[in-house]
Amino acid sequence: MSLPEDVFAAGVVGAGGAGFPTHKKLAEGASLLVVNGAECEPLLASDRYAMRQFADEIVAGASKIAQACKIPRVVIGTKRHYAREVAALRQAIAAAGAPIEVFELESFYPAGDEQTLIYEITGQTVPPGGIPIQVGIIVVNATTALNVERATRGIPVTRRFVTVTGEVAHPQLMDAPVGTTAEDLIAQAGGATVGRYVVVKGGPMMGKQFPMSAAPGLGYGKADGGLVVLAADHPLVEFCSQPMDRVLAQTRSICIQCSLCTEMCPRYLIGHQMRPHRVMRSVGTDTHPVDLSDALLCCECGICELYACPMGLSPRRMNVYVKGLLRAEGVGVADKAVHAGHTAERDYRRIPTSRLVERWQLTAYPDHLEECAVLEPPKVVIPLRHGVGKPSSPTVSVGDRVASGDLIAEVGVGDVGCLVHASIDGVVAEVTGDHIRIERS
Ligand code: SF4
Numbered sequence: 001m002s003l004p005e006d007v008f009a010a011g012v013v014g015a016g017g018a019g020f021p022t023h024k025k026l027a028e029g030a031s032l033l034v035v036n037g038a039e040c041e042p043l044l045a046s047d048r049y050a051m052r053q054f055a056d057e058i059v060a061g062a063s064k065i066a067q068a069c070k071i072p073r074v075v076i077g078t079k080r081h082y083a084r085e086v087a088a089l090r091q092a093i094a095a096a097g098a099p100i101e102v103f104e105l106e107s108f109y110p111a112g113d114e115q116t117l118i119y120e121i122t123g124q125t126v127p128p129g130g131i132p133i134q135v136g137i138i139v140v141n142a143t144t145a146l147n148v149e150r151a152t153r154g155i156p157v158t159r160r161f162v163t164v165t166g167e168v169a170h171p172q173l174m175d176a177p178v179g180t181t182a183e184d185l186i187a188q189a190g191g192a193t194v195g196r197y198v199v200v201k202g203g204p205m206m207g208k209q210f211p212m213s214a215a216p217g218l219g220y221g222k223a224d225g226g227l228v229v230l231a232a233d234h235p236l237v238e239f240c241s242q243p244m245d246r247v248l249a250q251t252r253s254i255c256i257q258c259s260l261c262t263e264m265c266p267r268y269l270i271g272h273q274m275r276p277h278r279v280m281r282s283v284g285t286d287t288h289p290v291d292l293s294d295a296l297l298c299c300e301c302g303i304c305e306l307y308a309c310p311m312g313l314s315p316r317r318m319n320v321y322v323k324g325l326l327r328a329e330g331v332g333v334a335d336k337a338v339h340a341g342h343t344a345e346r347d348y349r350r351i352p353t354s355r356l357v358e359r360w361q362l363t364a365y366p367d368h369l370e371e372c373a374v375l376e377p378p379k380v381v382i383p384l385r386h387g388v389g390k391p392s393s394p395t396v397s398v399g400d401r402v403a404s405g406d407l408i409a410e411v412g413v414g415d416v417g418c419l420v421h422a423s424i425d426g427v428v429a430e431v432t433g434d435h436i437r438i439e440r441s
């Protein structure tokens with residue numbers, strides 16, 4: 001089989017969060033392959049673990065992509081202060097004799113945003129609303145490269161590394177079957193240390209918050225590398241859970257149009273016309289309507305509301321809100337030119353990750369985790385959607401006996417979606433439009 005066929009058969013998706021099906025990226029015509037090892041969300045260390053322990057497979061996966069897609073240059077982007085990971089990667093590259101470069105980034109947020117990473121490495125701006133291949137670049141996450149390498153050996157994606165941290169007794173890395181529930185991940189970490197909490201699926205900046213009552217049914221997918229338990233009254237929880245009508249009212253009453261949200265926006269700083277202050281102004285008043293499609297360029301990193309805004313407002317949430325309205329009307333990203341405005345000041349506006357950690361009272365939690373526990377939970381709740389794209393269609397029914405690695409849900413090869421495999425041996429206990437639950441036999 002060809003590499004894209006192997007990757008499709010193994011159900012590989014982007015492991016960094018977005019979950020884009022990897023086989024859809026693997027076409028000829030790129031001049032550069034970037035392996036994203038920046039892992040910029042505070043507290044998360046899943047990709048770091050992969051780079052430390054499986055550097056040889058990541059290098060082999062990147063080499064196979066470059067060879068299959070005839071890409072002449074490969075760069076692994078990771079952070080300078082990930083010294084052991086950088087050393088492991090360089091050693092693996094030397095051992096393989098692979099012509100792969102390592103690009104060492106400063107520790108800033110969001111260094112792992114793929115368009116920011118491309119700008120750091122090449123100085124190029126991906127067109128607003130566009131994708132990297134438009135500038136001849138393919139980006140894959142480091143753990144994705146590992147999964148690609150395994151796909152060439154016929155190994156489907158049935159497990160992933162998850163960082164479990166925050167208000168748990170023993171924060172740790174876990175090697176868990178896909179579909180392991182938040183409840184089982186938290187239990188393995190010694191349980192929550194607070195009575196009322198929320199589960200953040202992903203990192204604290206961009207992750208989605210769920211109530212603790214959701215934990216038993218909250219299965220971790222192929223793109224979910226972080227679980228952060230935060231007390232229900234943690235400032236980050238209270239800020240992100242404000243009702244939308246209050247967010248709107250605050251926007252209308254106290255946005256001072258200082259434009260700091262725009263000045264600090266990482267997408268604006270690489271030349272995109274992403275100007276959240278204009279969205280805020282337009283939503284806040286009827287007298288200054290602007291082209292709200294700026295909001296469609298937002299990557300939802302949260303810098304504008306978690307760091308920039310002096311009034312404690314929520315431009316990110318406003319962008320998400322406006323995006324929903326525009327998409328409902330079928331409005332897409334109009335042709336937008338790249339501006340050169342503030343890119344010269346960009347070097348001074350990169351946010352040190354440590355500042356975000358301090359500002360949002362996350363200093364009590366470890367910023368590095370060493371050991372990885374292998375978790376074998378009693379059941380898994382495997383999502384049918386692992387990121388962008390369509391959900392997969394189940395191929396099993398309640399009562400079927402399955403073994404780890406068996407195909408349980410499928411999509412067409414031309415679809416934006418992925419095949420899904422059983423991640424434990426057991427019996428199918430539930431099939432819904434959202435997930436397949438398997439209980440260990
Ligand atoms: S930083 Fe805050 S106050 Fe200033 S323009 Fe943006 S949303 Fe308004």
Ligand code: SF4
Binds near residue numbers: 297301316
């Ligand atoms: S969340 Fe805010 S800072 Fe981040 S891209 Fe969107 S507007 Fe810019």
